[in-house]
Amino acid sequence: MNRRKKINQLLKAHAKKASAKLAPKSKPKYISKADRLKLAAEPSPDSIISPES
Template sequence: MNRQKKIKQLLKAHAKKASAKLAPRKPKYICKADRAKLAAEAAAEAEPRVES
């Protein structure tokens, strides 16, 4: 019984790892300062430039 349990446990662990690889990944965390910097850059680009 113990051998069967170990084999089943190993197979379950391998299946869990395989499904984790296929699962979509969470986006990488971006710190608050970097988010503010990106927002400022986007706002600067969205602002129409008037050249005369």
């Protein structure tokens, strides 16, 4: 592979990675198992029903 082709290949690869990083994400952000357990253990304010009368 000649030098010019190799440089062009690298530049195209870098441009492709940069545009992929700017593209909108289709998957939700990963939440670890420990964090999910913490969130499940915390009582959410919507589920707590307190009598106001």
